[in-house]
Amino acid sequence: MHDFLFLVLLFLRLREGFRKLHNAVSKDAEDFVTNPVNAFLLVKMLTADWKVASALMSSAAGRQMVENITQAGRFRFPDEEDLTGAAVALLRLQDTYRLDTASLARGQIQGVKPSPELSAGDCFELGRQSYNNEDHYHTVLWMQEALDRVDEEVTKTADRVEILEYLAFSTFQQGNTRHALKLTNDLLAAVPDHPRAPGNKRYYEDAISKTELHKRGDDGDVPMDEAAVGKKHHGPDADSERGIYERLCRGEKFPVPPLYKDKDLTCQYRTNGSPFLLLQPAKEEVMFPKPRIVIYHDVMSKHEMDVVKLLAQPRLKRATVQNYKSGELEVANYRISKSAWLRNEEHGVIARVTRRIEHITGLSADTAEELQVVNYGIGGHYEPHFDFARREEKNAFQSLGTGNRIATWLNYMSDVPAGGATVFPQLRLTLWPEKGAAAFWYNLHRSGEGDMLTRHAACPVLAGSKWVSNKWFHERGQEFTRPCGTRIND
Numbered sequence: 001m002h003d004f005l006f007l008v009l010l011f012l013r014l015r016e017g018f019r020k021l022h023n024a025v026s027k028d029a030e031d032f033v034t035n036p037v038n039a040f041l042l043v044k045m046l047t048a049d050w051k052v053a054s055a056l057m058s059s060a061a062g063r064q065m066v067e068n069i070t071q072a073g074r075f076r077f078p079d080e081e082d083l084t085g086a087a088v089a090l091l092r093l094q095d096t097y098r099l100d101t102a103s104l105a106r107g108q109i110q111g112v113k114p115s116p117e118l119s120a121g122d123c124f125e126l127g128r129q130s131y132n133n134e135d136h137y138h139t140v141l142w143m144q145e146a147l148d149r150v151d152e153e154v155t156k157t158a159d160r161v162e163i164l165e166y167l168a169f170s171t172f173q174q175g176n177t178r179h180a181l182k183l184t185n186d187l188l189a190a191v192p193d194h195p196r197a198p199g200n201k202r203y204y205e206d207a208i209s210k211t212e213l214h215k216r217g218d219d220g221d222v223p224m225d226e227a228a229v230g231k232k233h234h235g236p237d238a239d240s241e242r243g244i245y246e247r248l249c250r251g252e253k254f255p256v257p258p259l260y261k262d263k264d265l266t267c268q269y270r271t272n273g274s275p276f277l278l279l280q281p282a283k284e285e286v287m288f289p290k291p292r293i294v295i296y297h298d299v300m301s302k303h304e305m306d307v308v309k310l311l312a313q314p315r316l317k318r319a320t321v322q323n324y325k326s327g328e329l330e331v332a333n334y335r336i337s338k339s340a341w342l343r344n345e346e347h348g349v350i351a352r353v354t355r356r357i358e359h360i361t362g363l364s365a366d367t368a369e370e371l372q373v374v375n376y377g378i379g380g381h382y383e384p385h386f387d388f389a390r391r392e393e394k395n396a397f398q399s400l401g402t403g404n405r406i407a408t409w410l411n412y413m414s415d416v417p418a419g420g421a422t423v424f425p426q427l428r429l430t431l432w433p434e435k436g437a438a439a440f441w442y443n444l445h446r447s448g449e450g451d452m453l454t455r456h457a458a459c460p461v462l463a464g465s466k467w468v469s470n471k472w473f474h475e476r477g478q479e480f481t482r483p484c485g486t487r488i489n490d
Contacts, residue, residue, distance in 0.1 A: 089379025
């Protein structure tokens with residue numbers, strides 16, 4: 001009878017959760033998923049929670065209902081991989097933007113529309129996903145939040161004993177053995193015959209004894225309790241490339257290099273000698289003088305951006321990177337986005353956009369790559385990288401026969417409510433997405449050598465969706481437009 005009542009209560013809780021989520025999504029699905037917490041909740045509801053609900057449907061009628069729902073319109077439900085991706089994306093945002101765990105659990109992110117609060121079960125799932133990725137730092141953060149919340153819940157959404165077991169082991173992995181022992185004792189107080197806890201307790205006690213014996217000084221004093229010292233340091237050094245990348249993503253300001261002055265950062269109308277730009281010159285803003293990185297404002301119309309997105313959407317696939325050893329394309333965790341390629345012949349808008357880029361830059365698109373359209377969802381990012389192939393990348397672009405990527409043109413096709421900047425760590429430069437604008441820079445010196453200062457990254461999208469399109473120009477065909485200089489770094 002007790003088990004039956006538990007199942008009924010569990011089913012009612014799941015039904016209420018589905019109802020609330022359905023109502024929220026029905027109002028404005030696109031607006032709902034712009035919050036990363038909402039995005040995680042939606043994927044979790046359709047994976048872990050749906051699995052539980054399906055298991056409760058033990059009757060033939062119940063099983064038929066589940067089958068009808070999952071097959072309706074050939075709809076593909078998210079799977080465990082999608083759930084892992086949603087959790088990892090939320091944790092990436094937490095680290096990059098230094099989001100407080102308790103505030104995230106309350107659905108509060110500065111500058112983002114609030115989401116429903118996370119339950120203890122939701123926090124547990126984030127902790128479990130972290131644990132499966134051997135990320136004990138985030139496991140501790142989210143299991144502790146789950147523990148705090150489960151104690152306050154009337155209808156429990158997670159098992160306190162299970163939380164304690166994960167929390168104790170990850171706390172030990174973080175180097176806090178004394179606190180791990182305390183948590184294990186709490187677990188044993190609740191379940192004296194727990195199958196693993198007694199062995200873990202003995203192990204932690206032995207570890208503490210050995211540490212005390214090793215550290216005990218001549219005066220016999222034992223050093224300060226590890227619990228008082230706190231968790232192991234987590235996160236990159238503030239002045240490392242990773243640290244600077246994250247600081248730029250957060251919008252932190254850096255002093256302008258002494259070599260450059262404000263007078264080097266100019267705005268002008270640019271025709272570039274092209275008759276096509278005489279009546280409507282390009283609005284150029286220099287963001288960095290050397291390497292010269294510029295923004296062109298209002299270079300794509302809303303209609304053009306809509307057409308490009310419409311053509312790309314059916315073809316979007318997980319973006320790939322080129323393995324520098326094999327030259328093969330492969331997916332990588334440091335680039336999370338979807339992309340598609342569009343040819344000039346496919347639509348007049350694509351050809352028109354390409355011609356406009358040619359007129360503004362003076363470069364020939366005859367040897368350029370097709371227009372790459374990229375969509376970054378919540379947590380989507382591309383960590384620091386070069387657009388050009390370095391000397392050790394022997395096979396890069398070899399099949400094209402057009403040389404290296406001499407320049408990058410980057411169209412911003414959406415505003416991003418939070419996050420999503422393009423940053424250059426070595427230059428301490430941040431470019432914020434501006435719908436209709438484009439960024440442009442040369443990847444190579446005039447000598448053909450790669451400019452190492454152009455290493456850049458796409459920051460994780462904190463809220464909303466980011467659309468961009470790239471036009472990569474290659475060396476062949478630009479010999480007279482951008483001739484070689486006399487020095488290697490010209």
